[in-house]
Amino acid sequence: MAGEPRRPLVAGNWKMNGLMTSVSEVSKIAAGARDLAQRVELLVCPPATLIAAFAVTVRGSPLRIGGQDCHSEARGAFTGDLAAEMLKDAGASAVIVGHSERRRYHDENDTDVRAKTMAAMRAGLMTIVCIGETRAEREAGATLSRIEQQFHDSLPVAADEKSLVIAYEPVWAIGTGLIPTTADVAEVHGFLRKQLVTRYRSAGEAIRILYGGSVKPVNAKELLGTANVDGALVGGASLKAEDFLGIAATYG
Numbered sequence: 206m207a208g209e210p211r212r213p214l215v216a217g218n219w220k221m222n223g224l225m226t227s228v229s230e231v232s233k234i235a236a237g238a239r240d241l242a243q244r245v246e247l248l249v250c251p252p253a254t255l256i257a258a259f260a261v262t263v264r265g266s267p268l269r270i271g272g273q274d275c276h277s278e279a280r281g282a283f284t285g286d287l288a289a290e291m292l293k294d295a296g297a298s299a300v301i302v303g304h305s306e307r308r309r310y311h312d313e314n315d316t317d318v319r320a321k322t323m324a325a326m327r328a329g330l331m332t333i334v335c336i337g338e339t340r341a342e343r344e345a346g347a348t349l350s351r352i353e354q355q356f357h358d359s360l361p362v363a364a365d366e367k368s369l370v371i372a373y374e375p376v377w378a379i380g381t382g383l384i385p386t387t388a389d390v391a392e393v394h395g396f397l398r399k400q401l402v403t404r405y406r407s408a409g410e411a412i413r414i415l416y417g418g419s420v421k422p423v424n425a426k427e428l429l430g431t432a433n434v435d436g437a438l439v440g441g442a443s444l445k446a447e448d449f450l451g452i453a454a455t456y457g
């Protein structure tokens with residue numbers, strides 16, 4: 206509810222990593238999620254091939270399982286694609302859309318991302334929409350204008366804190382070990398909060414804004430302690446239970 210403190214969310218994006226043998230790693234994360242459940246929500250987004258097995262493995266624990274992308278249509282002749290309804294059916298309760306790797310390698314634009322966001326919401330999935338500037342945009346001083354444009358063009362007209370999470374991921378910080386200064390993170394997250402409140406009114410106060418890009422146990426405290434940072438979207442460091450739980454334990 207608006208006015209209440211936002212419950213932090215630490216989400217792991219496994220990208221194209223993981224096989225059935227990874228069930229043991231996700232079991233460890235589920236066990237850790239139990240201990241942390243009072244203070245932080247945990248989500249793991251494995252490749253789609255593992256969603257059903259992971260959902261069964263973590264049943265009864267507070268750990269949630271999500272997808273990494275979805276198609277905008279509910280069904281049809283779209284070879285190789287997956288509908289949001291299918292992810293839900295497999296046991297996902299969330300999905301990431303608009304990740305910069307999808308934008309880059311699959312030519313997704315903001316209009317596509319908005320269609321996917323609406324599809325994910327239609328299916329009842331919590332939707333994590335990724336936005337962020339490239340290095341060239343930051344160097345050109347165009348960070349906030351790019352963020353504003355992505356916000357405006359990628360997000361639906363209506364949303365609340367159950368259906369929508371924003372992830373601010375500077376493209377140049379993903380997988381590089383580089384991170385923005387906390388002042389830069391605070392600037393973008395504060396800007397996004399204003400945009401959220403303008404668009405969604407009181408719900409905009411309750412919608413979580415995650416930071417993503419080279420989050421590790423060593424830098425998590427600094428990043429997650431920044432104003433308007435309500436959690437993290439973690440790539441590489443989410444593959445090992447110890448590192449992922451180490452990041453979440455920042456809220457311990």
Ligand code: PGA
Pocket residue numbers: 218374378379380381382417418419420438439440441442
């Ligand atoms: P990284 O990836 O933590 O490996 O930088 C983050 C992401 O792509 O979501």
